[in-house]
Amino acid sequence: MDTYSERIDLALEATELASKRMGGQIPGIHTETRSDEGVTITKIKVLDEEGSRAIGKMKGHYITIEVPGLRKKDSELQNKVATKLAKEFEQLLVDIRIEPTAKILVVGLGNWNVTPDALGPIVVENMMVTRHFFELMPNQVQEGYREVSAVAPGVLGITGIETSEIVQGIVEKSKPDVVIAIDALASMALDRVNTTIQIADTGIHPGSGIGNKRKGLNKETLGVPCIAIGVPTVVYASTIVNNSIQMAINHFKNQTENTEFIFGALDKMTDQERLNLVREVLNPMGHDLLVTPKEIDEFIEDIANIIANGLNASLHEAVDTDNVAAYTH
Amino acid sequence: MDTYSERIDLALEATELASKRMGGQIPGIHTETRSDEGVTITKIKVLDEEGSRAIGKMKGHYITIEVPGLRKKDSELQNKVATKLAKEFEQLLVDIRIEPTAKILVVGLGNWNVTPDALGPIVVENMMVTRHFFELMPNQVQEGYREVSAVAPGVLGITGIETSEIVQGIVEKSKPDVVIAIDALASMALDRVNTTIQIADTGIHPGSGIGNKRKGLNKETLGVPCIAIGVPTVVYASTIVNNSIQMAINHFKNQTENTEFIFGALDKMTDQERLNLVREVLNPMGHDLLVTPKEIDEFIEDIANIIANGLNASLHEAVDTDNVAAYTH
């Protein structure tokens, strides 16, 4: 992995940065935000090449669900988020013309043994898979279910095989109509870690995520549409530092004209210049680690359950979005 | 899985049964046993169709390593077994004409979350994989290593896809020359559980093992040779009962002519008749479970490490069979 890829995993963060840089409206980008009961849903449409270049993201739909309250263990809120995720996902399937009977393969990327990278495998474990019933006794499958399968292909360091190759092999044999790839991401902001879910119909492109997926998982590599669901679970120390300096400058801008007095040239630098400066300092000393909150074990379980519950409800008509939790453990 | 398949996973057990039934020598079967420092190695060659029918096993090589002492946590013995496994495996590769440069894919069958079925995935985690180095920087790989990759494809109940289909897909993409499949087996004897390792160059055939592999993993399904390494980790309650009655009868046969007095008609039954009787009694009452020793968590870790260490040493020339443990964790 190119450790310092300038890629930004969340389209929302990329759009915010571009908007700051370009002073507001970005051509080729359509954004829409709703907030309700502690849940903010932002839909970003990248309409054309111009928009794509502006934010460094492929043409397509990006849905971001932000729920700061997820940091406090609150099982009612978790159920609510699962329900909202289910509804957004169902709508997305309609919008991009995925048939209600389309066969789904859920791919849980990441490494079981590295807690902040275990999101994908945990979601896979909690998916309601049905493909084998359709294969073995097609006449006995009840109404309201569709063919769903799920795999956790592992990571390059453990398998020695590109993840995309493994998934391609499984897709060719099991012939799903759509792939849903679940992945842990890196965020630029510590407070988004484990509180934000991104759904993107563009799949996974080289360089994104916290694992190694150099060839990407998308329509080009897999031959079928790929929807990516990602949650930022880690952040670079350097981005924490950079964001904090930015926040500090903004904080004082509200109080005084003369932030230059306090922050010197830091105040005049662009975000990227400042980030480079911070990395120049941290990196040679081994200080620029990817970090995750201390409570990651519990966070990752909770958010994996939300995603599995939400997907189970949206993929199987027979599973009620009002009570998704009963179908998983 | 056909829960009461009459298949016997260990060739050694099948041969013992056939030998008892046929009174000694079995045509078409060649057997050779060596014991040394608490380790008994039995090599069974199934030479032809006649031998194959007699013991219900495919033509090929079956190497069984029995180490009753593995039940006592003894790290010196564990290292010794890993070394012996490495040597036997190397010799087998020579015997069946696998090139020293042949590319290997290790497939760890079974389920992470069911301790006695987690053997395969734990071995995969401890394999020294190198394929990605050969792919990414072929000129920089040191002498003495060969291309090894490793995957844990999961089980049908979690993936919804036949394991053999997943492995076929991965084989087609990653193109290994040989597959090594690691699997947990069922034994007919409680004392063989976690103390016996079987290596077979015939791959895995439908109905064997404790998971669901209905289509098998072998040269026919994969297109490349498949060597299976199995360890019995579970046993049916009914076989415990049946074996105990047999042992009791034998026990008293040494002391008295009149075992019929003690055991009645049980003494006259064939092994299979008695097993059927036991199942007839246990099964309807839900008593015929697959069971495993209480200490399974520790046993499975230990034997998975032995296998991974042994394989790493035999696959990579640069890894010394005298100190295999240093290369894994």
Place this chain on the structure above:
Amino acid sequence: MDTYSERIDLALEATELASKRMGGQIPGIHTETRSDEGVTITKIKVLDEEGSRAIGKMKGHYITIEVPGLRKKDSELQNKVATKLAKEFEQLLVDIRIEPTAKILVVGLGNWNVTPDALGPIVVENMMVTRHFFELMPNQVQEGYREVSAVAPGVLGITGIETSEIVQGIVEKSKPDVVIAIDALASMALDRVNTTIQIADTGIHPGSGIGNKRKGLNKETLGVPCIAIGVPTVVYASTIVNNSIQMAINHFKNQTENTEFIFGALDKMTDQERLNLVREVLNPMGHDLLVTPKEIDEFIEDIANIIANGLNASLHEAVDTDNVAAYTH
């Protein structure tokens, strides 16, 4: 641990054996059974010394909840059992005059790292503990909660200290009014493993359970009443064999007079004679292991949750027995 203690952990099993031996009614023992929706609850009262000698159990109340259906993962049934457990436990507290405000210490016996012995520690993890709130902000604790604390003291092999000494030390410092000790037990019947819960107001006495508790946890050793909750999670191979022979004899008794023809002298032996014979055969060959069903990982999680949910509902008035699951994870 005395591996072949003749102690029988379940009062229900001890009573059945005594009843068979004594031909029905046992003086000093009062038994009462109710079955409802797949759940059988048996209340055994050991009334006096005579009853105590007859079944080898202390004077007191023994409640056994048998739910064969627990073996099939059924979350509705699990909730039902938790609710029934809560009601039985509440009633027991009333019967033995434990005040509704009595302070409770839950002690989870057993070993984290040995799955069938991890019942106690998992229950502890899921208890709703409140003692620290009462200590730190006594005026702010809401109505409907009482003081509950919970510890998992570990096992002798890991701590080097008798578990009873550790618990005594904690009881002296934290001063609970009642101790509830959770423990994994050995059963005499494989089908009772993970499907049976025993509640006993007599605490834990030397020799019981699958771990090492040589000094017991009871009113004598702790100075406060001790209620034991136990679940059989393991069974000796020898008892599986012995029970199976007994079942086989019974099975054929229904069909023929002449079971002696089939079973020889086995038919005439007492249960204990036959068990001794089985052990004589199995033991020297290392065949008499404590075994557990293959699915133990999932079973132990499920039954630990049932117990924690049931206890949380019965100990805190504010927690509703109709929906106990919402309070734990």
Place this chain on the structure above:
Amino acid sequence: MDTYSERIDLALEATELASKRMGGQIPGIHTETRSDEGVTITKIKVLDEEGSRAIGKMKGHYITIEVPGLRKKDSELQNKVATKLAKEFEQLLVDIRIEPTAKILVVGLGNWNVTPDALGPIVVENMMVTRHFFELMPNQVQEGYREVSAVAPGVLGITGIETSEIVQGIVEKSKPDVVIAIDALASMALDRVNTTIQIADTGIHPGSGIGNKRKGLNKETLGVPCIAIGVPTVVYASTIVNNSIQMAINHFKNQTENTEFIFGALDKMTDQERLNLVREVLNPMGHDLLVTPKEIDEFIEDIANIIANGLNASLHEAVDTDNVAAYTH
């Protein structure tokens, strides 16, 4: 826990800060540093009240072992550090006049289920405990071993009881001569996380560590000497930011006189003023989390093994410091 206690867990960090503030030599503090093969050992003696006030640490010995290379998985280096730890610990026992036969209780503080807080429980699991052999068969214990016991008392949120109360109860019952408390700490520098071990003969005082130990574990609370072994496993986001700004200022100080030009007033602030500023910004937005490196699962296993191996070698004469790893798993 007072989340923003101004306490600094590592005496080394406290001394560095004080030294910077006071311009070099600190009265009442004696410091000595040795570096060898990638391992730096610093011994700080707090000699009197003046030294104690200067660095905010109790009178006593503080040994810090820094090994930046531990971040790269290197099992040879790990063994070397275990050996050095063993030697330092043995010497400390001599220096503070702990008899070679003194009975030891190892207390593993922290929470099994929160990876960066699981250091203590993992060390406990790997200790070679012997107390039960001395209790049960005192005449049969071999030469070269002493009485060692070990407990993991849990954390307040799970037990509802102050950890110090639990430990006091166990100390009163099991009567050790010395307590060794293992704990995860918070560091002020991300690069010290999981690469630094501190040994202190002053025990644990209120407010230190990442768990809740409000009453401390020390000679006053326990009645016997308490040696604390701690490893920083987490760091506040705010300290990462603050340290980075400080490093950036230092970085440029080497290149230019005019750091004020770049950093404005930040350059003139004291460390504490700047830290307060950073917290003022981060805290209200939920950005000031305790974070840990992404690879924490592996790090914590490795360093817990180093500590257990080192302690086993230093506590039991029969265990050789040259090959400590063989005695644990």
